[in-house]
Amino acid sequence: MNDIRRTILWVIFGFSIVLLWDKWQVHNGKQATFFPTPPTSSQVVASNTPPASASPSSVPTATGTSAAAGMAAVPGQAAPAPKPRERLEVSTDVFRLAFDSEGGTLIHAELLQHADMADRTRNFVLFDESPQRVYVAQTGLIGGDFATHKTPMVAVPGPRTLQEGENELRIRFESPNLGGLQLVKTWTLKRGAYDIAVTHEVRNSGTTPLSPQLYLQLVRDGNKPPGESSFYSTFTGPAIFTQDKKYQKVEFEDIAKNQAEHAKESSDGYVAMVQHYFASAWLLPEGARREMFMRKVDTNLYSVGMITALGSIAPGASKTLEAQLFAGPQIEKTLEALTPGLELVKDYGWLTILAKPLYWLLDQLHRLLGNWGWAIVGLVLLLKIAFYWLNAKAYASMAKMKAINPRIMEMRERLKDSPQQMQQEMMRIYREEKVNPMGGCFPIMIQIPVFIALYWVLLSSVEMRNAPWIGWIHDLSTPDPLFILPLLMTLSSLLQTALNPAPPDPIQAKMMWIMPLVFSVMFFFFPAGLVLYWLTNNVLSIAQQWLINTRMGVPPQFNLPKFK
DSSP states (O other): OHHHHHHHHHHHHHHHHHHHHHHHHHHTTOOOSSSOOOOOOOOOOOOOSOOSSOSGGGSOOOSOOOTTTTOOOOTTSOOOOOOOOOEEEEEOSSEEEEEETBTTEEEEEEEEEEEOSSOTTSEEEEEEESSSOEEEEEEEEESSSOOOTTSBOEEOOOOOBOOTTOOEEEEEEEOOOBTTEEEEEEEEEETTOSEEEEEEEEEEOSSSOBOOEEEEEEEEESSOOTTOOSSSOOOOEEEEEETTTEEEEOOHHHHHTTOOOOOOEESSOEEEEEOSSEEEEEEOOTTOOEEEEEEEEETTEEEEEEEEEOOOBOTTOEEEEEEEEEEEEOOHHHHHHHSTTGGGGSOOGGGHHHHHHHHHHHHHHHHHHSOHHHHHHHHHHHHHHHTHHHHHHHHHHHHHHHHHHHHHHHHHHHTTTOHHHHHHHHHHHHHHHTOOTTTTHHHHHHHHHHHHHHHHHHHHOGGGTTOOOSTTOOOTTSOOTTOHHHHHHHHHHHHHHHHSOOOSSHHHHHHHHHHHHHHHHHHTTSOHHHHHHHHHHHHHHHHHHHHHHHHTTOOOOOOOOOOO
């Protein structure tokens, strides 16, 4: 039964690895392991005339058009000459941004405190509009021939850099009078903040009441972010949160197939675009009724957004609505402070209930130790202490199995031609020695969700990015450059195997040695922080197993492989 228990665990482990491998390929911009399909390129096709209907499908689809697009004459007046299109460069202590005067759209966001993964001499770029990438934040009006994100706007002169001693920088865009309305859009950047206030003032210069709707959307291509690893799975795509439906993330391919399922209307929540370590999100004031949408804009181009009604605006009157755009790293405290549920863009999956307290404990250890690497070691140590008695029972069961293993081996050799009698004799030995062959399995199975949750905490935490540990480890989010940790991880796995009793079955005995070697290969491509976590766990497990075996009078023995 002991060899059956091991077989079950190896099958579960092996099957999980196969599934993870295939998901790694799909989620990290690679083709699926089986039946890959050719990738599509990101192309943007302009639509010069926004539809007049007020629905998600009426939001203009293009990310860039000619400067004259969206211009319309006020009845009884000549059409104004289009203004030259401008690109405005803006900088704060955390951002270097670029705005397009066409629509007053944010088309480039460089995070000055985060290095690019592929080239650490450059800053990380979140938003971008280039031949290689499309990822922008847009807003505009629908419900009439009003200003959209394709309407040429005028940038009001003013400072473009946040100066020392100042805490705010305002960038203001004004649209022409379209359909009787003028849209004034003001972006307010704050020192040290990744959330941007975006004020929309809508002025009615016509002679009749008008009821426009405001849309806010994030548009990006469906490609994985450059520099992402193929050896671990992270989500890239849109997400919607409401208090009723909670957090809902949607794959790009589901949007393309019109199979996206998400909340459609709410008076709370947000829309977001999520990727590994970073996210962007549009936020509206609590209580404002909003309609959420996701759609495929064009070939490999997708949008997620919200539409909210501004109500009736009388002639000569105006209405103002302030939204927020978050664009930055997934730091839980920052996200929690902005709006309820925003911290969920840091996706722990179904183990969130375990992962969040583990992250909190990891953060506290980092405050105490001042180093994320040592915080990982400390957290694994605390978990091993917490599960000490469970592990003790598992290792005690293994020690008993190891003690009677010679009798089992002798019996199997003696009765190898009588399988039924062999099984009966084995069960008799177990009863006499009061050994439960499955006794070591249950305590280990209880701990698996906790350690999987810790895996996702380390994988998802942007704090690991560019965080050094010791010596040659300068970034816990990337593989060990000298492969020292993976080699130690492999040796510790083999040592664990050697300390366990060898299965009587020769095939299972070989598998016990082959499987650790096969799985250890992947650790050469895993982030150093994850390898450090597994290595620490292995070392502490070996120490505990050695101690328990010694206390039970079962001297530790190294069962070396026999591949004859």
